[in-house]
Amino acid sequence: MGDVTKGGRAHRRAVNAVKDSLRDLNIQLSLLNRQFGAKVELKDADWSCLDLINRHGPIGPGALAKLAGLHPATMTGILDRLQRGGWITRERDPEATDRRAVTIRATRDRNPELYRMLSVMTTRMDELCDRYSQEQLELIADFLRRTTEAGQQATAELAD
Incomplete structure (x- = not known):
């Protein structure tokens, strides 16, 4: 051996x-x-931001820019495209001290369109995961979480 x-x-x-x-x-x-x-007529960065909004929203533009690792000016263009496409809404925050503050929300009625598009990969992943035990899946999920954390740390180091 x-x-x-x-x-x-x-x-x-x-x-x-x-x-x-x-x-x-x-x-x-x-x-x-x-x-x-x-x-679905989304650029790579647009899709990434929409996914982040769906996962972490509602969210402010600054927090989203930080999560996406993008400059706020770049984020404005992305949000404009997403809003024009009907993927998100921007809502003024009446509680905020800054009257310009907005909250971004995903437009949930467009989600079925996303789910239909992703169903091919979802089906493939279900078939793949069926080959593993619960313990193996927990190990794989832990590895992927830790890999994501390592990627976040490396991203932050590169941004400095």
Whole structure:
């Protein structure tokens, strides 16, 4: 049996295989997002921001810009396109001390259109997940959460 210690050759090969697989996944998801965006007429950044709004909204433009890693001026253009497309609404916050403050909300009646488009990938993921036990899925979910956190940390370091 090969060297399986954390510093050993087999472990390094396994780590490199995981990193290569993550790179392949990143590329494939980018391609999928591009195809998806083309179908619903959303640019990559627009789709990313809409997904963030759906997951974390309602949200202010500044907080969204920070989450998306985008300059506020860039965010204004994205929000303008999303609003013109009927994907979001901007609402004035009557409670805010700054009268210009707005809250961004996803337009929920457009979500069924998104779900229909994503159903192909959702079906593929359900089929894939059926091959794993609950314990394995929990391990995979933990790994993906930690990978996301590592990506967030690396993004923040690069932004500094």
